[in-house]
Amino acid sequence: MGRLDNVTVMVTGGGSGIGRAGAIAMAAEGARVAVLDIDDALATRVADEITGAGGAARAWRADITSPDEMTAAVDGARDWAGGVDVLFHSAGIVAPAMLKDMTVESFERVVSVNLTGAFVCLKAVLPHWIEAKRGKFIGVTSPAGVRGQVGGGNYAAAKGGVIALVKTAAAELARYGITANALLPIAATAMSAKVREDPKLEERFLSMIPLRRWASPEDIAPSVVYLASSDSDYMTGSILSVDGGRTI
Numbered sequence: 662m663g664r665l666d667n668v669t670v671m672v673t674g675g676g677s678g679i680g681r682a683g684a685i686a687m688a689a690e691g692a693r694v695a696v697l698d699i700d701d702a703l704a705t706r707v708a709d710e711i712t713g714a715g716g717a718a719r720a721w722r723a724d725i726t727s728p729d730e731m732t733a734a735v736d737g738a739r740d741w742a743g744g745v746d747v748l749f750h751s752a753g754i755v756a757p758a759m760l761k762d763m764t765v766e767s768f769e770r771v772v773s774v775n776l777t778g779a780f781v782c783l784k785a786v787l788p789h790w791i792e793a794k795r796g797k798f799i800g801v802t803s804p805a806g807v808r809g810q811v812g813g814g815n816y817a818a819a820k821g822g823v824i825a826l827v828k829t830a831a832a833e834l835a836r837y838g839i840t841a842n843a844l845l846p847i848a849a850t851a852m853s854a855k856v857r858e859d860p861k862l863e864e865r866f867l868s869m870i871p872l873r874r875w876a877s878p879e880d881i882a883p884s885v886v887y888l889a890s891s892d893s894d895y896m897t898g899s900i901l902s903v904d905g906g907r908t909i
């Protein structure tokens with residue numbers, strides 16, 4: 662018996678990093694996984710990895726900022742699996758710059774993917790969840806969203822917004838049996854590669870983490886399984902930090 666038997670999960674940004682590790686871990690617990698990514702090849706590779714290991718998965722290409730593409734993906738996943746019970750919304754981007762140099766276009770793009778995209782994804786499943794009177798939304802925020810981030814004002818603003826969106830969703834949607842929580846990770850992924858490539862930057866970064874090391878995406882995955890499973894049914898509006906103590 663898996664902890665996610667008979668559960669269908671959609672994972673945005675499922676082609677890479679934390680989304681990929683979460684998708685694989687949830688599939689190993691019995692979930693059917695709709696792996697969604699803007700990069701078709703990445704999504705397909707992860708879905709193939711899951712089915713190759715005996716799990717149930719299908720890949721979808723969609724841009725999370727497009728309401729039409731997200732609605733089509735959710736409809737497709739519902740046709741495939743009969744419903745979408747959990748949305749793990751991991752897709753995100755960064756575009757570092759100091760505020761004095763940051764363009765409005767860069768700010769809007771990062772907010773569009775990281776924050777508006779979270780709203781678009783939630784909207785795509787919401788009518789079905791309200792009708793079913795259940796659903797679990799797992800957003801992904803960041804230490805930047807709590808503490809701000811030098812050189813990442815666009816990202817920090819967006820991730821702070823994700824916390825506010827998740828808390829609002831939790832308060833507003835509890836009456837329908839829907840929960841919303843946010844994962845707050847740090848992990849060695851493609852997104853954080855630039856920090857790891859620069860020894861000075863990495864040393865400074867790790868000096869701000871009490872545990873003084875990176876997590877792998879697989880270290881984060883058990884928390885994703887927890888948030889997707891019935892073990893977290895009484896939890897809503899929370900931020901689950903798996904960040905080596907960065908936000909203490």
Ligand SMILES: NC(=O)c1ccc[n+]([C@@H]2O[C@H](COP(=O)([O-])OP(=O)(O)OC[C@H]3O[C@@H](n4cnc5c(N)ncnc54)[C@H](O)[C@@H]3O)[C@@H](O)[C@H]2O)c1
Nearest residue numbers: 674677678679699724725751752753803846847848850852
């Ligand atoms: N890595 C970290 O240390 C860290 C820290 C805090 C928060 N996060 C957050 O965790 C989440 C996952 O990040 P990651 O580190 O795994 O990064 P990643 O770059 O490995 O994965 C992000 C995925 O999102 C996809 N994506 C980007 N834009 C998209 C769009 N418009 N539509 C659909 N898919 C899109 C990418 O193709 C990629 O597969 C992000 O929300 C990120 O902000 C990461």
